[in-house]
Amino acid sequence: MLAADHAARLGDAASRLAAVGGSALVIAPSPDLRYLIGYEPMPLERPTVLVVDAEGAVVLIVPALERPLAAETGAAELFEIVGWRDDEDPYALIASRLGGGGTVFVGDRIWGSHVLSLQRTMPGAAWTSATPIVGAMRARKDEAELGALRRAAAAADAALADLVAEPIGGRTERAVAAMLAELLVAHGHDTAEFTIVASGPNAASPHHEPTDRRIGAGDAIVLDFGGTIDGYYSDTTRTLVVGAAGKQLVAVHAVVAEAQRAATDAVRPGVEMWTIDRAARTVIDDAGYGDRFIHRTGHGIGLELHEPPYAAAGDHTVLEPGMAFSVEPGIYLEGKLGVRIEDIVAVTETGVEPLNTSPRALVVLD
Amino acid sequence: MLAADHAARLGDAASRLAAVGGSALVIAPSPDLRYLIGYEPMPLERPTVLVVDAEGAVVLIVPALERPLAAETGAAELFEIVGWRDDEDPYALIASRLGGGGTVFVGDRIWGSHVLSLQRTMPGAAWTSATPIVGAMRARKDEAELGALRRAAAAADAALADLVAEPIGGRTERAVAAMLAELLVAHGHDTAEFTIVASGPNAASPHHEPTDRRIGAGDAIVLDFGGTIDGYYSDTTRTLVVGAAGKQLVAVHAVVAEAQRAATDAVRPGVEMWTIDRAARTVIDDAGYGDRFIHRTGHGIGLELHEPPYAAAGDHTVLEPGMAFSVEPGIYLEGKLGVRIEDIVAVTETGVEPLNTSPRALVVLD
Numbered sequence: 001m002l003a004a005d006h007a008a009r010l011g012d013a014a015s016r017l018a019a020v021g022g023s024a025l026v027i028a029p030s031p032d033l034r035y036l037i038g039y040e041p042m043p044l045e046r047p048t049v050l051v052v053d054a055e056g057a058v059v060l061i062v063p064a065l066e067r068p069l070a071a072e073t074g075a076a077e078l079f080e081i082v083g084w085r086d087d088e089d090p091y092a093l094i095a096s097r098l099g100g101g102g103t104v105f106v107g108d109r110i111w112g113s114h115v116l117s118l119q120r121t122m123p124g125a126a127w128t129s130a131t132p133i134v135g136a137m138r139a140r141k142d143e144a145e146l147g148a149l150r151r152a153a154a155a156a157d158a159a160l161a162d163l164v165a166e167p168i169g170g171r172t173e174r175a176v177a178a179m180l181a182e183l184l185v186a187h188g189h190d191t192a193e194f195t196i197v198a199s200g201p202n203a204a205s206p207h208h209e210p211t212d213r214r215i216g217a218g219d220a221i222v223l224d225f226g227g228t229i230d231g232y233y234s235d236t237t238r239t240l241v242v243g244a245a246g247k248q249l250v251a252v253h254a255v256v257a258e259a260q261r262a263a264t265d266a267v268r269p270g271v272e273m274w275t276i277d278r279a280a281r282t283v284i285d286d287a288g289y290g291d292r293f294i295h296r297t298g299h300g301i302g303l304e305l306h307e308p309p310y311a312a313a314g315d316h317t318v319l320e321p322g323m324a325f326s327v328e329p330g331i332y333l334e335g336k337l338g339v340r341i342e343d344i345v346a347v348t349e350t351g352v353e354p355l356n357t358s359p360r361a362l363v364v365l366d
Numbered sequence: 367m368l369a370a371d372h373a374a375r376l377g378d379a380a381s382r383l384a385a386v387g388g389s390a391l392v393i394a395p396s397p398d399l400r401y402l403i404g405y406e407p408m409p410l411e412r413p414t415v416l417v418v419d420a421e422g423a424v425v426l427i428v429p430a431l432e433r434p435l436a437a438e439t440g441a442a443e444l445f446e447i448v449g450w451r452d453d454e455d456p457y458a459l460i461a462s463r464l465g466g467g468g469t470v471f472v473g474d475r476i477w478g479s480h481v482l483s484l485q486r487t488m489p490g491a492a493w494t495s496a497t498p499i500v501g502a503m504r505a506r507k508d509e510a511e512l513g514a515l516r517r518a519a520a521a522a523d524a525a526l527a528d529l530v531a532e533p534i535g536g537r538t539e540r541a542v543a544a545m546l547a548e549l550l551v552a553h554g555h556d557t558a559e560f561t562i563v564a565s566g567p568n569a570a571s572p573h574h575e576p577t578d579r580r581i582g583a584g585d586a587i588v589l590d591f592g593g594t595i596d597g598y599y600s601d602t603t604r605t606l607v608v609g610a611a612g613k614q615l616v617a618v619h620a621v622v623a624e625a626q627r628a629a630t631d632a633v634r635p636g637v638e639m640w641t642i643d644r645a646a647r648t649v650i651d652d653a654g655y656g657d658r659f660i661h662r663t664g665h666g667i668g669l670e671l672h673e674p675p676y677a678a679a680g681d682h683t684v685l686e687p688g689m690a691f692s693v694e695p696g697i698y699l700e701g702k703l704g705v706r707i708e709d710i711v712a713v714t715e716t717g718v719e720p721l722n723t724s725p726r727a728l729v730v731l732d
Contacts, residue, residue, distance in 0.1 A: 028478075041573070045474070045672055065661040068571035068700075086662035087679040108411070112394075112481040113474035113495050129479050205434035207407070295431045296452035306411055313453040334434075 002144045006075035016133045018054040023102025025052040028110035031303035032134045039073040047090045047114045051097045091121040105130040135308040140322040152234035153355035159183035169242035173197040173210035189227035196224035203338030217243035220337040233305045237342030240363040252331050252339045253362045259283035259329040260341045267352035273315040280329040289331045298326040323347045368510045368596050372441035380422035382499045389468025391418040394476035397669035398500045405439040413456045413480045417463045457487040471496040501674040506688040518600035519721035525549035535608035539563040539576035555593035562590035569704030583609035586703040599671045603708030606729040618697050618705045619728045625649035625695040626707045633718035639681040646695040655697045664692040689713045
């Protein structure tokens with residue numbers, strides 16, 4: 001785990017809560033919790049929640065049997081830890097720390113069952129997402145976080161370079177995915193989290209899961225892969241072809257590459273996230289493939305693979321230095337092929353820093 | 367994945383929903399979703415939900431980019447799949463399928479952010495947990511599910527038998543945990559999910575995470591481990607000691623063993639879950655360790671490691687043949703030692719079937 005100033009983060013969260021008139025933050029096991037206090041047990045039916053109030057009081061409420069585990073957290077001196085036993089009502093205990101009313105800001109990943117139980121216990125409170133508070137804090141990475149994202153991106157680039165030096169044609173998607181996962185770890189990832197290998201018509205499915213399909217000559221192959229280093233994600237996509245590329249693939253790839261470049265060029269402090277999406281979409285619309293670009297252009301990245309802000313219509317987040325997100329337009333022709341190109345970029349004081357450096361051209365393999 | 371009659375499960379869910387006057391079930395990616403339709407993508411900020419209404423109409427609402435993936439699900443002919451694009455409001459789409467009101471039963475693991483967004487979109491609806499419907503269905507395992515649980519338990523027993531044949535003393539908790547994880551897979555688990563190795567004073571922390579502590583002579587060692595086979599969990603705990611066991615450890619172990627036997631003997635159709643907890647707790651209370659038994663006696667097990675019903679105060683579930691759960695009393699003496707013994711048991715037509723057969727006595731290693 002990266003070193004982090006958890007006291008400063010908790011103080012910042014409390015100030016932001018006070019600024020919007022909230023009564024408390026409620027954060028369950030999730031990347032939000034790891035970010036705030038460096039503790040992230042498995043989410044369970046037994047609620048664990050961090051409660052932060054607008055005056056900055058902090059308490060971690062945990063199942064009694066996890067109290068010793070919680071007490072080992074590096075930041076444990078910053079808050080009181082209260083254990084509840086299996087014969088007690090944890091929601092009543094949490095409610096007693098929430099003051100019974102006002103507006104409670106709840107972390108996005110808390111289980112619905114816990115939200116419904118808290119709402120039943122505190123009928124007078126209002127409930128809303130904590131993302132405008134904790135998501136906004138997490139969106140702007142500090143130097144240590146940017147360093148981890150850079151290392152993860154470089155390791156993903158190195159894994160790809162090794163992979164394309166191997167014979168790919170004739171192998172199954174599953175075999176290539178396994179090789180890619182091994183390479184991610186070999187190049188320094190702590191974990192390989194996902195390896196999409198989508199070939200031929202399968203490439204038209206953006207979240208395709210690798211199958212036993214053998215990769216053949218002329219197939220477009222979308223590789224979308226990543227893992228974590230010190231908890232921070234990589235996420236890179238390149239499109240390859242084995243043997244000669246067909247005309248349609250070459251044409252579609254050129255459009256996606258231009259869209260990806262246009263979106264990347266649009267990144268700088270002060271612009272809104274939706275404009276990054278618009279930049280990519282305009283290129284693809286103009287080329288006549290607008291209805292085949294079936295997802296947003298990108299997502300924030302950090303302790304989560306997908307986190308705010310989003311390069312999508314309607315996201316009015318103003319870009320600030322330290323924000324990091326994916327730029328990944330794609331075009332999908334059902335039954336035929338798919339193309340996607342993705343890099344992680346960071347917003348600098350004056351513009352954009354692409355964290356990935358793998359060539360973006362259509363990779364043609366023997 | 368096990369073969370399952372998803373049409374029958376969906377029909378059963380709709381009938382149960384109608385019987386309690388509910389308007390719809392809303393199930394997000396989770397073991398509930400896998401159980402009902404055999405599909406379980408990664409839970410994401412983009413909502414995927416299965417909607418079942420009381421008339422039995424079923425629709426799966428998915429992000430457009432995951433539509434091809436969802437369509438590959440074996441049970442996909444049983445329901446309509448509707449994709450939403452990143453520039454659309456998914457909650458409005460889901461609301462349009464929910465009929466706008468009534469009582470909506472929501473799966474426990476849906477993210478809180480999705481619940482809050484749905485509540486904002488449908489202010490007239492009431493929201494409650496789907497566990498009385500889907501949890502109740504899942505609690506009673508069919509023969510194929512019991513078969514998977516039996517295979518998982520046997521594989522966990524075999525892993526333990528191999529482990530205790532190895533030298534343990536002098537190794538670190540982490541090294542023993544890694545060995546145990548390998549043995550779980552070697553004996554047929556598809557995944558090793560957790561391997562608690564808690565030695566000496568660490569054994570007093572029920573959910574301890576393995577450290578670099580070297581296991582020494584006289585240490586109590588709690589091993590709590592499991593994985594999945596065909597999606598179904600094993601979960602076994604045994605307490606070991608290296609070299610001669612101290613008097614206190616022997617005495618505490620005898621109490622826990624008696625409590626575990628008493629609770630197991632109490633299992634039969636027709637009794638309520640809380641009585642299983644009571645049976646274990648009475649033994650431990652009588653021995654004077656009541657306040658050191660800091661968790662419930664057990665939890666249902668299946669597609670989740672912890673699922674309803676719970677052997678805990680307040681759980682009035684009436685046991686029926688086919689239910690399966692853990693029986694795992696423990697005593698924890700802070701700073702000194704801990705003891706826990708855990709088996710998975712299934713309720714039969716007339717009594718109880720322990721799925722684990724590892725000896726329950728204190729395991730004394732050289």
